Amino acid sequence: xxxxxxxxxxxxxxxxxxxxxxxxxxxxxxxxxxxxxxxxxxxxxxxxxxxxxxxxxxxxxxxxxxxxxxxxxxxxxxxxxxxxxxxxxxxxxxxxxxxxxxxxxxxxxxxxxxxxxxxxxxxxxxxxxxxxxxxxxxxxxxxxxxxxxxxxxxxxxxxxxxxxxxxxxxxxxxxxxxxxxxxxxxxxxxxxxxxxxxxx
Amino acid sequence: xxxxxxxxxxxxxxxxxxxxxxxxxxxxxxxxxxxxxxxxxxxxxxxxxxxxxxxxxxxxxxxxxxxxxxxxxxxxxxxxxxxxxxxxxxxxxxxxxxxxxxxxxxxxxxxxxxxxxxxxxxxxxxxxxxxxxxxxxxxxxxxxxxxxxxxxxxxxxxxxxxxxxxxxxxxxxxxxxxxxxxxxxxxxxxxxxxxxxxxx
Numbered sequence: 103x104x105x106x107x108x109x110x111x112x113x114x115x116x117x118x119x120x121x122x123x124x125x126x127x128x129x130x131x132x133x134x135x136x137x138x139x140x141x142x143x144x145x146x147x148x149x150x151x152x153x154x155x156x157x158x159x160x161x162x163x164x165x166x167x168x169x170x171x172x173x174x175x176x177x178x179x180x181x182x183x184x185x186x187x188x189x190x191x192x193x194x195x196x197x198x199x200x201x202x203x204x205x206x207x208x209x210x211x212x213x214x215x216x217x218x219x220x221x222x223x224x225x226x227x228x229x230x231x232x233x234x235x236x237x238x239x240x241x242x243x244x245x246x247x248x249x250x251x252x253x254x255x256x257x258x259x260x261x262x263x264x265x266x267x268x269x270x271x272x273x274x275x276x277x278x279x280x281x282x283x284x285x286x287x288x289x290x291x292x293x294x295x296x297x298x299x300x301x302x
Numbered sequence: 303x304x305x306x307x308x309x310x311x312x313x314x315x316x317x318x319x320x321x322x323x324x325x326x327x328x329x330x331x332x333x334x335x336x337x338x339x340x341x342x343x344x345x346x347x348x349x350x351x352x353x354x355x356x357x358x359x360x361x362x363x364x365x366x367x368x369x370x371x372x373x374x375x376x377x378x379x380x381x382x383x384x385x386x387x388x389x390x391x392x393x394x395x396x397x398x399x400x401x402x403x404x405x406x407x408x409x410x411x412x413x414x415x416x417x418x419x420x421x422x423x424x425x426x427x428x429x430x431x432x433x434x435x436x437x438x439x440x441x442x443x444x445x446x447x448x449x450x451x452x453x454x455x456x457x458x459x460x461x462x463x464x465x466x467x468x469x470x471x472x473x474x475x476x477x478x479x480x481x482x483x484x485x486x487x488x489x490x491x492x493x494x495x496x497x498x499x500x501x502x
Contacts, residue, residue: 105395106357107368113353116346120331129392131320135354136366143354146316147347153313154335154343157306166336168307192329195305 110136162233164209164226166191174198174207181205186244187230187260189213189253193246205244208233213252214259222259230260234267242270249276310336362433364409364426366391374398374407381405383441387430387460389413389448397446405444408433413452414459422459430460434467442470449476 104111110132117128135143159165160172167173174180174194184205188194194207210225234240245260247253261271277295278287287295304311310332317328335343359365360372367373374380374394384405388394394407410425434440445460447453461471477495478487487495 104373105398106366106391107372109349109353109357109368110366113349116349119342119346121334122327122330127322130322132353133390133392134321135350136357140354142319143350146319147350149309149313149316150335150343150347150350153309153332154340157309157336166306166310168309172307173304190333191306192333198305 163194163207164211164229165194165207179204182239183241184244185233185240185242186246188246189248189256193248197246205242210247210256213247213256215252215255222263225256227260227263231263234264234269240269242272245271245273249274306332363394363407364411364429365394365407379404382439384444385433385440385442386444386446388446389453389456393446393448405442410447410456413447413456415452415455422463425456427460427463431463434464434469440469442472445471445473449474 106114113132113135114125114128117123117131118125120128123131135146157166157168158170160167160175161170162175163172165172165174169176181204185208186194186197186203186205187208187210188197189210189212191209194209197203197207208226208230210227210230212220212225214220214222214225243260243264245257247256247260257273261273264271275298276291277298278284278291284292306314313332313335314325314328317323317331318325320328323331335346357366357368358370360367360375361370362375363372365372365374369376381404385408386394386397386403386405387408387410388397389410389412391409394409397403397407408426408430410427410430412420412425414421414425443460443464445457447456447460457473461473464471475498476491477498478484478491484492
């Protein structure tokens, strides 16, 4: 029912399409826009259009950036011999937050998932291979796809694809998360933590 | 840190201003916009601007509407003798959903709250009085402001203001909510439910 007129109803509908937003939250957002100053609504609308129309992929790593090359690839202090392959820009950001990784990234924009019709051709795999040509300085590729079925399948696929190139291919370690409680960790993770044990 | 370029960062910031949206949710929303088709982003931006710029208050009840007069006030089948005073369009919608109320509404757009600097002049109180002139058909005013401190104060204020006009002034009943468990109902509500008991 169209209690507040068609424009507000449409705004509620548009907000409720966003991930994690139900009708009640969408309604709160719509009334926040209606009750706020006009320049706040304009700033939100402009930010949506600008981000959508102006952001582009970095030519090297396929991160999202304002310029042709992202701030990580443009930074000559980063170690160009190490390349970490991740599924999404958010995963890249998660590793950047650790401030422990000084190499470069390659963003696949997804993971292999035959159920959703996503194969290597839908990902930035060709683009990854193009970065590994003869005069590339890359010596190690770290496969940091997600530790779920799709991410593991992608890591497996890439390791088979890249092994013949003679590079060092590694996968981030599986194990018990720091701060966790062994009692609540699933058996597969416990098993992997045992298999991956290191001498101290 | 500006991981995804300035445009995406600005979009994340704008989304996180919306009520109930944290940085993580704002990031998910921004990537939803980035990864979706351009016409979805345009539809969202257009809906924000249209709702903000085109929606107006109903001349009679101050509901939000596309036209000068809202669909409730324009409906001649509604009982013009009864007027329900509510704080917000959402409260009006909540009563409309019951399909039990056939009268008209008046929306105050807030409640008296001296702490927030909101007095009767910040609400649509003058506009309510203007509706109660000599040739108005209104015979009963139902005060349906929220059952909290501000809503009660507003109801009290309006009842004192409107009593001299010789109209029937009523307040929605306080009591135990249907489907609730007495054990978990607060003492004031239990007391009000006892005071307001009806013969069956």
